[in-house]
Amino acid sequence: MEKGFLSLVLHAHLPFVRHPEHEYFLEENWLYEAITETYIPLIHMYEGFERDNVPFRITMSLTPPLISMLRDELLQTRYLRHLDNLIELANKEVERTRFQPIFQDIALHYYWQFTRAKDTFLNHYQRDLVSAFKGFQDRGHLEIITCGATHGFLPLISRSESSARAQVQTAARQYEEIFGRTAPGIWLPECGYFPGLDKYLKEAGIKYFLTDTHGILHASPRPKFGVFAPIYCPSGVAAFGRDLESSKQVWSAAEGYPGDADYREFYRDIGFDLDYDYIKPYIAPDGLRVNTGIKYYRITGESDSKEPYVRAWALEKAASHAANFMFNREKQAEYLYDLLGRKPLIMAPYDAELYGHWWYEGPEFLNFFIRKMAFDQKTVRLITPSDYLKIYPVNQVSTPSLSSWGWKGYCETWLSDSNHWIYRHLHRASIRMNEMANRFKGQNGKIERALNQAARELFLAQSSDWAFIMHTGTMVPYAEKRTKEHILNFNQLYEDLMNNQLNEGWLHQLEKTNNIFPKVDYRVFCN
C-alpha cells in the first residue's frame, strides 16, 4: 500500500489573442509556440502512456480563453501556416548544417518534431486539440479543471458581486458544453483567493480549488495537516495548498532542474542568431527578429559562450532528474505519513507552458517521472484532487487566507503603480454590466446581442494577463491597448444601449473580432 499521494497539476493558459484584422500578428505566436512546444508534446506523452499501458492520473486546467483559441478556425488555420513555415525552415537548416553533424542532428530533431506535430494536429485530431485532451479525460487518465472565464484576478475585480460569479459561471458553462460534465475543480486565476470567493464556486458545482502554500497555512482555524491535506471552506468547497518542496525543485532558478547545463538554452534562437536575409522569411513580416523555436545550444554554464545541444545528454539528464524527483517524493511521503498518521497529499502545481516551452525537456522529464512512478516504486501514488476527496471525504473546516501565487504572495503584481489605473474602469464596467443585465433582462434580438457582446468585452478587459504584463514591463503597449480597447468597446455599447441607438454594423464587427464565448449569456450578471 502507498504511504502518500502526489497530485501533478498543469495549468495551461494563454490570454485570448486573436487578431483577424491583421494578416499576421506577433502575439498570436504565443499560442502557436505553446501548441508546438507544450500542448502537442503533452498529448504525445499521454498517447504514449495509453499505448504502453502506463497507469497515470494528472490534473490539467485548460483555461476558457485557451480552449476558445484552440477551437477557433481562424487560429487553427494560422497555426498550420505557422507550422508549415517552420517545417520549411527546419528543412533548410538540415541542408545548411551539412558540414556540422552536431548541428545537423539538432536540425533533424526539429524537423522531426515539427512534422510530427503537424501530423498530430491535422491527421489525428483534425485540428481540434481540445478533443485530444477530452479523450484522455473520458478514458479516465486526465482530470481537466476550469479557470476564470478570462483569467480575471478575482480578488481585485470583484467590486460588484456579479463579477466573480460571472467569471466562474461562464467558465463552468463552457466546460460543461465542451467536456459534457460538470467541472470538478477550478484553478483560480493566479491562485487568487479571497474569503467568500468559494461560494461562487459552490454555485457552479465546483468541488475544489488550489491556493498557494500560505493560503492554507494562514487559514483559520489552524489547518492541522498544513498543505498535506485539503481543508473545506465553510461553503463545503475544498482548498488544496501548494507543496513548496516539490515546487522549488522545478521552479527555482538557482536550484531547479531546468537550469541544468545539459538542457537546451532558451535564449539562443536562430531567429536572432542567423544572417538577416536568410532568416527574414521566418521572422515577423515587418522584419522584426523574433524567436523561431529552432535553438542549437545547451545552457552550458553562466557565461555567454554556449556549446551545441546534445539531445541524448539532455534526455539522460531528464531521466536522472525524474529519478531524483521521485526519490524525494518517496522520502517526503514516508516522513509525512509517520508524522500525520494519515496519507499526505503532495500538491505540485505548475504552469503547463513551463514544460516544453521554457524547459524544453520538461515533457520528457514528466514522461520519465510518470513511468517510473508507475513501475519503479510503491510509496507514492499519483492521484487527482477528486480522487483524494473520494479517499478522504472528511477534512477539517477552515477558511483560507487571501493569497495568490504571484510575486510576494498577494495582489501586488496586479496592483502597483504600473497598472492600478485599470481598476476604476474595470469596476465601473462591471457595475454597469450588472445594471444593464437587470434592466434589459428578457429582451431579445439586437439588444440581447449587444448585452452579450458587452459581457465579452468586459471579460476580455478583465484578463489578469494585461495587468501582469504592465507590471513586468514587457510588451506594455499591447497590454494597455487591449485593456483600453475592451473598456472603450464596453462603454460604447453601454451608452448605445442606454440611449437606444445601437449601431448594428459595428456590433456585428465586434462579434466577429472579439468572438470569445459564442454562447456567452449576459444573464450571469443579473442579480
Next chain:
Amino acid sequence: MAWFGKKEKKTEKAENNKEEKSKKKSAAQKKPSLVSRITSSAKKKVTKKKSNLENPPKIKKSAIPVASEIGFVEIAKSGTEPVKSSEARRKKQAQPAQPEQVASGQHNKREEKFWRRLDHLPEHYGDNFIYLLVRDPYWLYTYWEIQKDHQERCLAQIGGSWDGVRSVLRVYDVTSNKGLPSFIDIFLQGMASNWYVEVQPNRSYLVEIGLLHRDGRFVALARSNQVTTPRDGMSDVLDEEWMDIDFDKIYALSGGFDVGKSSAELTKMMQERLKGAISSGSGAGVISSLGSPVRMVKKRGFWFILDCELIVYGATEPDATVTLQGKPVKLRPDGTFTLRFALPDGKQVLDAHAYSADGVEERIITPIVERCTERPAPVLKA
C-alpha cells in the same frame, strides 16, 4: 503565469539610468538583436531587485501622492508636489512606446501604428464615491471620484472657504465593534485620485475622503466599503477536533522551512519570503510563478560575433542531374542552383557532379574551401 517572463526587457533603465533616453533608444536600435536579448535576459534579476527596493511603497503616513492617473478633481489648493496631471499622463500614454519596453526600433514602429486607433478612457464617470481594495497584509489601495459641485456643497457646510481647510483621507480601523473606531488622517495633496495606505495585518478598515477644517470640523465627501487585511502568519484560532500534531513542524514542512524553528521564527521567515526580502540569489522565483525558472545569461559589456556561411551556386542544362558531395541538388527551372552552408573551421571538399540527361556526359567541379579563424586577444585602448 510564466509565459511573459521571457521577454523581460525593462531593466536597461535600471542599469544605465544615467544615460539619456534618446541615447538609449538609438543604442537599442543599432544593437543587433542578439545583444538586446542577452541584455534583456540579464535584466530580469535587476528588475526584481529594483522592485524590492521600491517596496514597501514609499508613501508613509505623511504621504506623497501616488502619481495620479486620472486626477480630475483638484481636491486641495495646497498641493506643490509634482504630480502628473491627467493631461501629461495621457500624452505619455499616447506616445508610441517607451524605448525600454520594446525589443528594437522596429518594434517601436509597430506599436505606433496601434496607438493611433485608440480614444482615451473617460476621465471620470460623473460619480461621487471612494473604493477600497486590499493589496496585501500591509497595504490598502483606494481610489475615488468626487465631482466639483459635490465638493463645493460639502465645503459650504464648513464655511465655504478653502481657508484653513485641507483634503484628507480618514482611515478608520473598524476591527472592533465596540466604541468609536480609531482613525488616522492622511493629508492629500495635488490632484491625487488614489492612494496606498499602510495598515496592519488581519484588521478591518474603511476610509472616508473629506474636508478637514483646522478647527477640527470634518465633512466626508464619500465613504468606502469595508475591507479586512489577511493575517501574515498562522491563525490563533485552534480547532479542538483537529489538533494533536505539532503545528510548527507542519508549518515548516509545508512552507519548505527547516524543521525545529519556533512559531515566531517561522512567522518571520514566511513574512520575509512574502515580502520578497529573501536574498538567496533566487529571489522571488522560488515561490512564485513569475517569469522563467530558466537561468539567464549574464550581461557583458562590449561584444563581437562573426560567423561564416558558404554559398555555392551554378548552372547547367535544366534537365541535367547535379550532386554535391554525393547528395542531389535541386535545380531551378532554368537550370541554375544555389546552396547555402554554415562554414565551420576546417577544409571542405565540395565535389560537384553534373550528369547530362542523355547519360552520355559527366562533368566534375571540385572547389576546396578552407576556413581558419584566428582570435587574437582583445586590444584595449586607453
